[in-house]
Amino acid sequence: MTQADLSVAVTGMGLVTPAGADEETFWAGLCAGRSTARRQDELAGLPVDFACAVEGLDLDEAVGGRSVWRMARFVKLALIAARQAVADAGLSPAEWDGGRVGVVLGVGVGGVSVLIDGARKLDARGPDAVSPLLVPMMIPNAAAGEVAIALGARGPSMAPATACASGAGAIALGRDLLATGQCDVVVAGGAEAVLTPLVVTAFARMGALSRRTADPAGASRPFAADRDGFVIGEGAAVVVLERTADVRARGGRSRALLAGTGSTTDAYHPTAPGPNGTVAQAAVAAAVHQAGWRPDEVGHVNAHGTSTPLNDAMEAGLISRLFPHRPPVTAPKGVVGHTLAAAGAIEAVATVLTLERGVIPPIANLDALPFDYDLDCVTKEPRVQQVETAVSHSFGFGGHNVALAFRRA
Numbered sequence: 001m002t003q004a005d006l007s008v009a010v011t012g013m014g015l016v017t018p019a020g021a022d023e024e025t026f027w028a029g030l031c032a033g034r035s036t037a038r039r040q041d042e043l044a045g046l047p048v049d050f051a052c053a054v055e056g057l058d059l060d061e062a063v064g065g066r067s068v069w070r071m072a073r074f075v076k077l078a079l080i081a082a083r084q085a086v087a088d089a090g091l092s093p094a095e096w097d098g099g100r101v102g103v104v105l106g107v108g109v110g111g112v113s114v115l116i117d118g119a120r121k122l123d124a125r126g127p128d129a130v131s132p133l134l135v136p137m138m139i140p141n142a143a144a145g146e147v148a149i150a151l152g153a154r155g156p157s158m159a160p161a162t163a164c165a166s167g168a169g170a171i172a173l174g175r176d177l178l179a180t181g182q183c184d185v186v187v188a189g190g191a192e193a194v195l196t197p198l199v200v201t202a203f204a205r206m207g208a209l210s211r212r213t214a215d216p217a218g219a220s221r222p223f224a225a226d227r228d229g230f231v232i233g234e235g236a237a238v239v240v241l242e243r244t245a246d247v248r249a250r251g252g253r254s255r256a257l258l259a260g261t262g263s264t265t266d267a268y269h270p271t272a273p274g275p276n277g278t279v280a281q282a283a284v285a286a287a288v289h290q291a292g293w294r295p296d297e298v299g300h301v302n303a304h305g306t307s308t309p310l311n312d313a314m315e316a317g318l319i320s321r322l323f324p325h326r327p328p329v330t331a332p333k334g335v336v337g338h339t340l341a342a343a344g345a346i347e348a349v350a351t352v353l354t355l356e357r358g359v360i361p362p363i364a365n366l367d368a369l370p371f372d373y374d375l376d377c378v379t380k381e382p383r384v385q386q387v388e389t390a391v392s393h394s395f396g397f398g399g400h401n402v403a404l405a406f407r408r409a
Contacts (some may be wrong), residue, residue, distance in 0.1 A: 008175050009247050009254035009409065012091070012240035013349045014084025016077045018052035018233050018336045021062075022084070023042055028352055030335050031382045033362040037216040037231045043197060047108035048204045048218035051195050052260050052337030070133055071146060072111030077236035077342075078143035079150055079382045085187065086151060089240040090206070090252055093151045101153035102183040103144050105238070106166025106173045106190035108341035108396075109399075111138035143191050147238075155183045158182075163396030164304075166190050167237065168344025168404055174241045174260035184246055189238035189345035192212030200232060206271065208308065220338075221365035222305030222331035223312050223377060230306045233337025239346035254409040256352040259293075259389075262286030266399030273395060277314040280401040281322055284391060287403035288322075293389060296325045298405075300360060300390035302351045305331025306338055311395060320373035326386065330354075334364030344394035348404055351392045355408040358386040 016020075018036035019029030029036065034323075036052045043049040059076040060068050079379075086093065114137045123128040136142060141159035148157045156177055160169045167190025174188030203209050210229035212219035220231040229358065247254050264283040266274040274281060288295055301319055305312060319329060332350050333339075339346055354360050360383045369375060387408065394402045 007026045007244040007327035008178050008241050008258045009244045010256045010258060010352055011247055011252055012085040012089025012252060013255065013352060014081040014088060014233065015237035015346060015349050016054055016080050017235040017346055021054065021057045028267050030332055030350060031359065033364045035181065035216065035217045035220050035335055035364050037219055039216060040195065043200055045202055046197055048200055048209045048211065048217065049213060050231065051200065052231055053195055054234055070137060072114045072137045072142060073090050073193035073230065074107060074111060074141045074191045075146050077193055078105055078238065079147055081189060081236040081238040082147045082151065082187055084382055085238040085240045091240065096185065098152040100155055100184040100217055100260050101151065102155040102174065102177045102186040102188060103145040103148045103157045104160065104170040104188040105147060106160045106170035106341045107140040107143050108161060108166050108192055109143065109194050110140035111200055112194050112392040115137040116196060116198060116378040118386055123308045127403065143235045148390060149310055151187065152230065153187065160245055162400040163398055164340050164343055165394040165396035165400040165402040166344065166379050168348060168392065168394035168402040169263065169352050170404055171239060171345060171348055171404060172263060175258050175261055178243050182377065187243045189236065190342040191236035192340040192341065192342045193234040195232065195234050195242065210307065213300060218365050220307045220334050222303065222307045222334050223369055224366050225368060227307045227309060227312060230308055230333065231337040234375050235336065235339040235346060237342055239348060253293055257407040258404065259296040259407045260287040260290030260405035262290065262403045263403045266401065268390050268399055271397050272313045273311055275314065277318040280395055281318045283401040284318065284322060284393060284403040287391060287405040291405040295322050297388050298323055298327050298391055299387040300354060301328050301329045302347050302390060302392040303329050303331040304395050307333060315393065316373045316375055326374060326376040328360050328383060330361050331363045332361065333367065342393065343403060347392050351390050351406050354386055354398050355390060355406060359384055363375065
């Protein structure tokens with residue numbers, strides 16, 4: 001294959017987020033720049049009682065069919081997003097060669113609520129009360145498996161679990177499957193649904209969550225001087241990837257080009273990022289280099305922007321050093337919270353939409369930067385600006401760093 005044949009396009013997108021369960025609603029929420037965080041009844045009485053949840057959508061009805069009962073919440077979210085993405089790409093599972101279709105869905109934790117429910121039943125009523133489907137419902141690869149079943153995708157199926165870099169890592173792996181000729185179509189993204197008292201308490205105990213309980217809507221504030229932690233969220237996002245030559249051959253539409261990817265590992269600490277950010281920066285630089293760009297040709301940065309003191313400081317330094325020409329920066333977690341394994345995929349969709357629409361959404365709750373870094377953060381309102389090239393960053397516990405470089409189609 002020639003280099004042109006290896007060019008990879010995003011041809012379809014689907015997502016279910018706290019800001020909306022379809023592309024237009026999500027985009028409107030992101031551009032409004034208002035947080036979706038609110039108190040959750042299930043978290044009442046905990047030190048942190050708020051989150052960004054997917055609401056207003058009956059997941060069972062949206063999934064449909066008789067198999068919905070065997071799916072954990074994160075699987076349902078993934079399947080809804082995957083169906084949207086495939087339809088958006090103009091593809092039909094009834095017509096494609098399933099042996100040439102791959103599925104790569106990143107999940108960080110899996111069906112933890114199913115596990116907790118099973119443990120309670122075991123304690124209360126004994127072994128016979130435990131569902132024989134507990135294991136296939138809770139394992140992290142359940143989303144990839146169920147999506148493959150629903151779509152008749154019989155090519156490679158993977159479930160990368162690299163914490164908050166999982167969704168972006170899945171998209172990077174999807175590009176590799178196309179570049180090596182193993183697949184002609186890849187359905188890739190991430191899903192997470194862990195808004196349970198146990199998981200929220202665990203994150204709170206480690207000091208990762210914002211304690212701004214009096215003002216949930218103001219709690220997720222990427223890069224703000226008074227940020228004190230992230231707001232946990234849930235959701236899923238999926239993209240369909242194809243080689244551009246194949247898209248042209250079938251008369252399809254390329255929404256954006258995935259021009260490069262980069263991955264590194266800090267090898268420093270289980271939860272804290274490398275303090276100087278040089279290893280994370282290497283991942284971003286690798287994506288830019290693979291895309292064939294100079295750093296000063298990057299027109300926009302979709303930041304990981306968790307609203308935690310350590311991550312935001314590290315990332316601000318990375319952006320300032322690698323992109324001193326000050327491309328505009330946004331960070332969707334101010335609106336949708338930190339959706340963990342789904343975050344990188346949701347932010348990939350947001351990046352593609354910015355390239356398509358020439359609009360950069362604002363960072364919610366950001367008034368002034370606390371850093372000595374000279375960043376051009378988009379605040380208060382959307383910025384109308386045509387962007388040709390963009391990068392999206394994702395960093396995860398364990399030191400996982402992934403960057404995706406997109407170009408306008």
